[in-house]
Amino acid sequence: MDVSSSPACRFVVLISGRGSNMQTIVNTVQAGHLPATVSAVMANKADAAGLEWAQAHGIPTAVVPHRDYDSREAFDAALAEAIEAYQPHYVLLAGFMRVLTPAFVERFNGRLINIHPSLLPAFPGLHTHQQALAMGVQWHGCTIHFVTPVLDHGPIVAQGMVPVRADDTPDDLAQRVLQVEHRMYADVVGWLAQGRVSLDAMQRVQVSGVASRSFVLTPDGVASSE
Ligand SMILES: Nc1nc2c(c(=O)[nH]1)N[C@@H](CN(C=O)c1ccc(C(=O)N[C@@H](CCC(=O)O)C(=O)O)cc1)CN2
Ligand SMILES: NCC(=O)N[C@@H]1O[C@H](COP(=O)([O-])[O-])[C@@H](O)[C@H]1O
Numbered sequence: 001m002d003v004s005s006s007p008a009c010r011f012v013v014l015i016s017g018r019g020s021n022m023q024t025i026v027n028t029v030q031a032g033h034l035p036a037t038v039s040a041v042m043a044n045k046a047d048a049a050g051l052e053w054a055q056a057h058g059i060p061t062a063v064v065p066h067r068d069y070d071s072r073e074a075f076d077a078a079l080a081e082a083i084e085a086y087q088p089h090y091v092l093l094a095g096f097m098r099v100l101t102p103a104f105v106e107r108f109n110g111r112l113i114n115i116h117p118s119l120l121p122a123f124p125g126l127h128t129h130q131q132a133l134a135m136g137v138q139w140h141g142c143t144i145h146f147v148t149p150v151l152d153h154g155p156i157v158a159q160g161m162v163p164v165r166a167d168d169t170p171d172d173l174a175q176r177v178l179q180v181e182h183r184m185y186a187d188v189v190g191w192l193a194q195g196r197v198s199l200d201a202m203q204r205v206q207v208s209g210v211a212s213r214s215f216v217l218t219p220d221g222v223a224s225s226e
Contacts, residue, residue, distance in 0.1 A: 009036040009193040012088040014079075014096040015043050019050020021094035021115055024182040026057055028189050036193035039086040042079070044098050060086075066098055076104035083108075090192055093147065094185070102149040110199065112147035113192070115185055117177050119143060119159055124152035129170040129177070140164050140173060142181045144188050146199070155205045157197065160184045160215035160222065176217060183222035184215055 011029065013022045022041055029036045041054035044066040051061045062082050069075035075098070083091055093114040105112060118128040120143040123135075132140040141161035146154040160180035164173065191197050196208045207213055214225040 009034070009090070009195075010039045010086060010088045011036060011090050011092055011189070011192075012039055012083050012086050013041045013092045013094050015041060015048050015050045015094055016045055016097040017048055017050065017095050019048065019053060019095060020178060021181055021185050022050050022092075023053060024185050025092060025094060025189050026054065026059060028186040029193075030057070034190055034193040036189065039088055040083075042082060044075070044079070044096070050095075072099070072101055073103065076101045080104055080107050092185075092189070099151055100147065100149075105147055105149050108147075110146070113157065113188070114145055114147045114152075114154070115181055116143045116145065116152050117174065117181070119161060120145060120152055120156065127170075129173040132164065132173065133168060133170060138164050140177060142177050142184065144184055146205070155199055155203050156213075157191075157205050157207070158184050158188055158213040158215065160217070162217040180215055180217050180222050187215075187224070 013025055015022050026038050029038050038059050040060045040062060041050065042062045042064060043051055044064060046063045046065060054061050064079045064082055066075045069078060090111050090113060091108050119141045123131040139161050141159060143159050144157045148154040162176045162180055191207050191210060196210060198206050200206050212224050212226040215222055216225055
């Protein structure tokens with residue numbers, strides 16, 4: 001793919017399902033206020049509902065079915081080849097549900113971003129809303145972080161939090177957290193596109209010109225904690 005004419009920040013977005021975070025990313029970029037483009041949306045499942053939405057919005061899509069490969073390493077190598085064809089500045093995981101191998105993470109080191117539906121380091125892995133309710137936490141939320149070989153452990157870019165209600169079900173919590181996820185990823189995509197995000201010598205995230213990297217859900221919507 002010839003990207004020489006594209007000086008903008010190129011994103012490839014990885015999904016596994018409905019892709020509401022991917023839709024937020026595409027809508028943010030296609031609003032036209034950022035020097036950025038979503039070069040492709042890719043999924044590890046052909047039935048990922050977000051693929052049809054992306055195609056309808058003019059975004060190239062690809063499927064690399066993880067079940068077609070004999071090993072995690074082989075799948076990751078095929079996925080990496082598909083991604084590198086677009087020469088992205090960043091690869092954004094948005095509901096991507098495969099644990100990535102160290103070789104894959106190394107190949108995109110410093111350019112791989114994920115959104116996780118908990119306030120890391122609390123509740124890594126899957127079923128985070130069930131974990132939160134089981135522990136009786138009163139605050140829950142989401143984290144955008146750089147991806148490292150250690151699952152859900154990378155340097156944190158932003159976090160957002162929501163109150164937990166006594167009668168919450170996991171789905172109630174998921175829907176409340178998604179509101180914050182969408183606002184957060186929209187802001188983080190802007191920071192990335194504007195070249196504001198870096199890692200210091202201690203592998204801590206720095207975002208130039210941004211006073212707060214935390215968000216909170218209020219009765220009036222999602223607010224930055226500035
Ligand atoms: N090396 C890393 N890979 C991934 C990270 C990461 O931080 N480091 N983040 C995840 C995203 N994620 C949570 O945010 C996550 C995704 C998937 C799983 C998981 O256990 N997946 C199973 C399959 C589950 C399924 O297919 O439904 C698996 O891969 O065997 C845990 C956490 C993305 N990858
Ligand atoms: N461990 C990864 C993970 O659980 N990601 C979560 O999957 C959901 C996908 O929603 P979406 O497909 O509508 O963006 C989101 O809540 C995201 O945080």
